[in-house]
Amino acid sequence: MDNETLKARILSIVPDAQTEENKQYLTLVVPAAELHNLAEKLKNTQELSFDFLFCLSGVDYGKQLAVVYHLNSTTHKHAVVLKVKTDDRVNPAFDTVCDIWRTADFHERETYDMFGIRFNNHPDLRRIFLDEEWKGYPLRKDYVDEVNIVEF
Amino acid sequence: MGIKNIKEKDFQDNETLELFRKTGSGILMTTIDAVIDWGRSNSVWPLTFATSCCGIEMMATGASRHDFARFGIEVYRASPRQADVIVVAGTIVNKMAPVLKRLYDQMSEPRYVIAMGACAVSGGPFYYNSYHVVRGVDQVIPVDVYIPGCPPRPEALLYGVMQLQRKIKLETITRPEESMIMGRK
Numbered sequence: 001m002d003n004e005t006l007k008a009r010i011l012s013i014v015p016d017a018q019t020e021e022n023k024q025y026l027t028l029v030v031p032a033a034e035l036h037n038l039a040e041k042l043k044n045t046q047e048l049s050f051d052f053l054f055c056l057s058g059v060d061y062g063k064q065l066a067v068v069y070h071l072n073s074t075t076h077k078h079a080v081v082l083k084v085k086t087d088d089r090v091n092p093a094f095d096t097v098c099d100i101w102r103t104a105d106f107h108e109r110e111t112y113d114m115f116g117i118r119f120n121n122h123p124d125l126r127r128i129f130l131d132e133e134w135k136g137y138p139l140r141k142d143y144v145d146e147v148n149i150v151e152f
Numbered sequence: 153m154g155i156k157n158i159k160e161k162d163f164q165d166n167e168t169l170e171l172f173r174k175t176g177s178g179i180l181m182t183t184i185d186a187v188i189d190w191g192r193s194n195s196v197w198p199l200t201f202a203t204s205c206c207g208i209e210m211m212a213t214g215a216s217r218h219d220f221a222r223f224g225i226e227v228y229r230a231s232p233r234q235a236d237v238i239v240v241a242g243t244i245v246n247k248m249a250p251v252l253k254r255l256y257d258q259m260s261e262p263r264y265v266i267a268m269g270a271c272a273v274s275g276g277p278f279y280y281n282s283y284h285v286v287r288g289v290d291q292v293i294p295v296d297v298y299i300p301g302c303p304p305r306p307e308a309l310l311y312g313v314m315q316l317q318r319k320i321k322l323e324t325i326t327r328p329e330e331s332m333i334m335g336r337k
Contacts, residue, residue, distance in 0.1 A: 148283050150279060152281055
């Protein structure tokens with residue numbers, strides 16, 4: 001399926017999604033409430049069958065926090081990028097997708113570890129790289145560590 | 153003439169080392185030292201230890217084109233108990249530091265350390281604005297030879313290894329405190 005049909009198809013599922021132009025992949029910013037529903041349909045619909053979540057990462061845009069999902073279909077060889085954003089920097093939370101793609105389990109734990117973004121219904125949401133007693137989320141732009149960080 | 157009096161530029165050439173050998177200490181101990189140091193310096197076994205891209209360069213140095221077995225730094229050992237030198241090839245993060253220290257402690261003496269690449273020397277590109285990198289492996293274990301570069305060329309590693317061999321050749325069993333090997337002090 002080419003990008004235009006793919007885009008029309010996804011917009012028919014989530015009409016509120018916004019596309020981003022001039023990207024390597026077809027990129028859509030999806031409302032957080034629609035994410036899990038859309039992800040399920042992308043995986044389970046026959047002619048879409050996005051069976052491979054090849055990257056899941058957190059982003060700190062300064063004011064907003066976001067999670068980016070890179071999806072690929074190993075049968076149809078097409079790819080799409082989904083983004084969800086939130087303004088809430090104190091308790092950011094999205095729905096988990098690790099019931100759909102099993103690999104999201106560790107990726108979401110890493111995103112939680114580095115950005116403090118919580119994932120609702122995640123089976124085992126705790127830090128993965130850092131110590132359990134680590135204070136703060138080091139990849140956030142407002143992270144302060146006066147002991148370890150030497151400012152440039 | 154003691155080891156500490158040798159100037160750095162003289163340390164580069166072998167003639168001065170030969171002269172020091174002849175004039176440094178008594179005949180018997182000198183001979184024993186010469187035999188021991190000859191054996192040690194020409195059979196330096198490195199530990200299989202690499203944490204990032206410098207490790208790839210170290211593997212290239214061990215492979216057929218550069219082949220550091222020519223200089224007697226011979227065979228990678230998978231156990232620290234059989235290794236003489238640990239080439240710290242790559243970034244050491246705070247979580248890795250205790251592991252590195254334990255590996256060093258498990259090596260039997262005499263043991264040597266080469267800090268290979270910018271990360272092991274000073275933290276390198278991660279010196280600024282990082283929360284997790286050890287800024288120089290010498291904060292954890294004593295380092296004998298520093299090799300700059302990001303990563304260093306195989307020639308640089310060979311040169312560093314040869315510098316280590318020169319240091320080993322100056323060791324004396326009677327006065328370990330005069331040794332130039334950092335772990336002996």
